[in-house]
Amino acid sequence: KVVDLTHLLYRDMVSWPTLPSLMYEHTALAARDLYTMTVITRMNTHIGTHIDVQSHFVPGGKSIEDYSIESFMGEGVVLDLSWKKAGEEISVEDLKKYENDIREGEVVMLCTKWDKKSRYTNEYLFQWPHLGVDAAKYLVSKRIKAVGIDALSIGGWMDTVPGQGPVAKSSPVEVHRILLKADIIIVEELRGLDEVLDGKKTARAFFVFAPLKLSDAEGSPCRAFAFVY
Incomplete structure (x- = not known):
């Protein structure tokens, strides 16, 4: 079967x-203009399901x-980490439970089920489970191709906004740089x-996470999906 791994994009x-959220408008409507046209007026490259590159x-x-x-794209595995608590770091010990499932040259997807909480709440925006520095180094040692997570970022929240201070213990900047x-x-x-x-602790699949072909870009929204064996 094919599983869609991509969030729907919508205004705000x-x-x-x-970062600013997504904004777009219809500049023409078929009922009035005989055709419909949509213009994206604001979009950052890390909106919705997206990739980060070097x-x-x-x-x-x-x-x-x-x-x-x-x-x-590539062969890989989903690892169940849904038992991790809000704001908790995914550690080397957590990943070593799946040591034999993490293979060189493959994709590793971390399932925290944080996507189920996707809404404007303090919990979703700031307190997701995330990768620690040592865990990032461990994945590098395993020589994987890509790593994904169903939360806002692979690293934790370390910024400060009026309603929330830092949450992560490990530097998310360092986590990104290591990977x-x-x-x-x-x-x-x-x-x-x-x-x-599908109820298992691990599952293998072929993953696709194709970005827009943008020039001089460090990231892009992508259409991600999995072919499950």
């Missing part, structure tokens, strides 16, 4: 708290156009990883 959708945190790193299309320096593509804000698991 839930997104990273310090140049996001690595000066002089590769941008989207520097990757082959094959870079954005991206190793040229591990990051996929964030996935949905439906639990559908791939």
Whole structure:
């Protein structure tokens, strides 16, 4: 079966708290103008289900156009981490429980079920389970191709806004740098990883997370899906 792993994009959708959300408008309507046309008036490259590539945190790193299309797909596994609590770090010990399932050159998807909470709440926006620095180093040692998570970011919340201070213990910037320096593509804000698991602790699939072919871009919304065996 094929499982859609992509959030629906909509006006003023839930997104990273310090970035502008999505805005678009219809400039023509078929009932009036004989055709319909939509113009996106505001969109950051990390809106909805999206990828991060090397140049996001690595000066002089590769941008989207520097990757082959094959870079954005591959065999891999979903790991059940839905038992992690709000704001909790995913540790090396957590990942080592699945040591034999994490294979060189493959995709690793982390299922926290945080996508089920996707709305404008303090919990969803700031307190998701996230990867720690040591866990990021562990994934680099496993020589994986890409890592994804069904939360706002692979790293935790470390910024400060009027309603919320830092949550993460590990630096999310360092988590990103460790992964991206190793040229591990990051996929964030996935949905439906639990559908791939289908009640199991692990499940293998072929994943696709194809971005827009943007020039000089460090990230992009993507259409992510999985072919489940």
